[in-house]
Amino acid sequence: MQITLFENIVNFIKEKFPSKDFIPLHEPIFRGNERQYVNETIDSTFVSSVGSFVSQFEEMMCKITGSKYAVAIVNGTSALHMALLLSNVKKGDEVLTQSLTFIATCNAVSYLGASPIFIDVDIDSLGMSPKSLLNYLKNNAEIRKDGYCYNTLSGKRIKACVPMHTFGLPCRIDELLEICQEWNIKLIEDSAESIGSYYKEKHTGSFGEIGVFSFNGNKTITCGGGGALITNNRDLAIKAKHLTTQAKLPHQWAFIHDEIGYNYRMPNLNAALACAQLEQLFEFVENKRGLAKEYSNFFSSINLKYIDEIDQAKANYWLNAILFRNIEERDDFLKFANNNGVMSRPAWELMHKLPMFENSLRADLSNSEWLSDRLVNIPSSVR
Ligand SMILES: *Cc1c(COP(=O)(O)O)cnc(C)c1O
Numbered sequence: 001m002q003i004t005l006f007e008n009i010v011n012f013i014k015e016k017f018p019s020k021d022f023i024p025l026h027e028p029i030f031r032g033n034e035r036q037y038v039n040e041t042i043d044s045t046f047v048s049s050v051g052s053f054v055s056q057f058e059e060m061m062c063k064i065t066g067s068k069y070a071v072a073i074v075n076g077t078s079a080l081h082m083a084l085l086l087s088n089v090k091k092g093d094e095v096l097t098q099s100l101t102f103i104a105t106c107n108a109v110s111y112l113g114a115s116p117i118f119i120d121v122d123i124d125s126l127g128m129s130p131k132s133l134l135n136y137l138k139n140n141a142e143i144r145k146d147g148y149c150y151n152t153l154s155g156k157r158i159k160a161c162v163p164m165h166t167f168g169l170p171c172r173i174d175e176l177l178e179i180c181q182e183w184n185i186k187l188i189e190d191s192a193e194s195i196g197s198y199y200k201e202k203h204t205g206s207f208g209e210i211g212v213f214s215f216n217g218n219k220t221i222t223c224g225g226g227g228a229l230i231t232n233n234r235d236l237a238i239k240a241k242h243l244t245t246q247a248k249l250p251h252q253w254a255f256i257h258d259e260i261g262y263n264y265r266m267p268n269l270n271a272a273l274a275c276a277q278l279e280q281l282f283e284f285v286e287n288k289r290g291l292a293k294e295y296s297n298f299f300s301s302i303n304l305k306y307i308d309e310i311d312q313a314k315a316n317y318w319l320n321a322i323l324f325r326n327i328e329e330r331d332d333f334l335k336f337a338n339n340n341g342v343m344s345r346p347a348w349e350l351m352h353k354l355p356m357f358e359n360s361l362r363a364d365l366s367n368s369e370w371l372s373d374r375l376v377n378i379p380s381s382v383r
Contacts, residue, residue, distance in 0.1 A: 002329065005302065006336040012298050013342050013379055016291060023379045025343045026319060028222045032280045037272035049245075051268030053275050058228070060278045064195070065203040065211070067230035069237030072266035072274075073244055076192040076214025079227035080108035080162070082244060082264060083210040086236050087160045087186040089114050094151055094361070096136070096161040096185070098128050099350045100368045104214075105162055105190050106351050117151070117158070118352050118362040123371065125310045126321070127171020128163035134179050136363040141183065149183045153361065160186040165194035165204045167377070168220065168318030169309055173199055173207045180208075188212065195221050196285040196316040205230055215274055220288070220318050220382075221281055223274035226266050285316045287382045292317035295378070307375075319377045321347075327373040334376060347375040 017023045041047050054072050061070035073079040089095060091113030097105050099118040109116045120132035137149070141158060144150050149158045161180050163171055173189065180187040191197075191205035192214035198204065205211025210233075215226035231237050242248075247261025266274075292308075292315070299306035305323040309315040324330040330346060337344040350372050351357050352365065 002332060003336070005304075006333050008302060009304075009333070009378075010337055010340050010342050013337075016294065017379060017381070017383065020341075022341045023343060024381065025345060025377060025379055026218045027381045028217055029284075029382045030276075033276040034273055037276045038269065041269050041272045047269040048267050049265055051271070053268050053271035054266060057266070057271040057274045057278070060275060061213070061228050061230060064278065064281065065206050065230050067203075067206050067211070068232045069234065070228055070230045071237060071240040071244065072271060073227040073229055073240075074264050074266050075225050076212060076216060076227040077104040077108060078244075078262070078264045079212040079214070079229045080104060080188075080190060080192075081111050082240055082262070083188045083212050083229055084108055084112055084114070084160060084162075085243065086210065086239055087188060089159050092156055093159045094154065094156045096133065096158060097190075097351075098164050098166075098368070099352045099362065099365050100126065100166065100347060100371060101164045101190065101351060102192070102348055103351070103354070104192070105164060106357060109162070110356070114159070115156075116351065116357060116360050118357075118360060118365060118368075120363050120365050120367045121166070121371065122172065123367050124307070125171045125313075126166035126169055126307060126371065127173075128161075128176055129367065130172050130175035130179060132363050132367075133161070133176060137179070137183050140361075143184060147184060149185050151361070158183075158185055160188055162188045162190050164190040164192070165197060167307075167321055168194045168197050168316040169307065170194065170197050170199035170204050170313040170315060172310070173204065177207050186210075192227075193219065193318045194316060195219070196281050198314040200312050201314075206232075209233060210236065215270075215277070220284060220316050221274070221277045223266075223270040223272075223277060226270045226274055284382045288317045288380065289315075291380065291383065292320055295320050295322075317380065320380045321375055321377050323371070323374040324376060325374070330374055330376055337378075342379060344376050344378050347372050347377070
């Protein structure tokens, strides 16, 4: 009986991607000015740290996100590291985030010697739950005389909160922002997956003090490897540019650096690819939303839960997600689909189950665990 259900799903997906023997989860597509711009960098010899595509890319990111400043960074993980560093996160601090996320979010927290605290997600948005966040803070945190938020259990300062817009689906970011403001915690958005996604008509990543994006090969927009940070705070933007370029002071010939910096700049070669891809962002998102609509109708017709954007959200539907009834059914489907030419995969192993974070502080994570047992991502490429 199950096999008919699985066959149904696999056949439907194959209809959507007819020319493929094996349908990947998400593959890049280059049908704009990619070759032309990359060739321009080669012809100009400016493939590395100098070149006009980096600033062009930053301007495009500002336009798309409505943010005042954007800084190109070598990848999304480094951009997260930089965002936390700029938020003054240090050794011994704590950072609120999700257990249902990609490892990069927690790795960036760890690079600074800080510890993650895992907050639950909402079942419908797959992003950090405002209710879970507020509940955790009310029961485990206090604002002390210095005006800052401390964890009453560990005595450590809770400096930042990093929610993630899972699979490009916007979370309830305005409510999270309100809670963070009330508790004097910096909000950094991990919008690595949500370029082109909006909540209440504002681009994801532009609600918090800093938003972070990734342009890795599997994302909606790719430049091979790349990232960006956006902010409305001029000082932060200047500091980000400085720190990501080895903290070198501008000078015609001298190499003088005024603090410990990082080699986190995006090469011009990658920026060229990024510019060509960003020109097609809205076309890609419309294309992906078309597929999402077809998936949504199909899964409701066979009575399987498809994860739709929440009210007032406009998702890029980076990866489409469906829910099976239990972990056995999920695993049977994963086996069937992957053996039959349709790539599908479960959500990431929850962060608090990994050896590095198994002793980390956490809220009640029932929703994360429930979703993790049932969720499957299915092919979602631009067609
Ligand atoms: C892809 C991704 C990152 C990291 O981006 P890279 O460019 O691969 O370093 C960070 N967070 C999330 C949620 C991601 O999906």
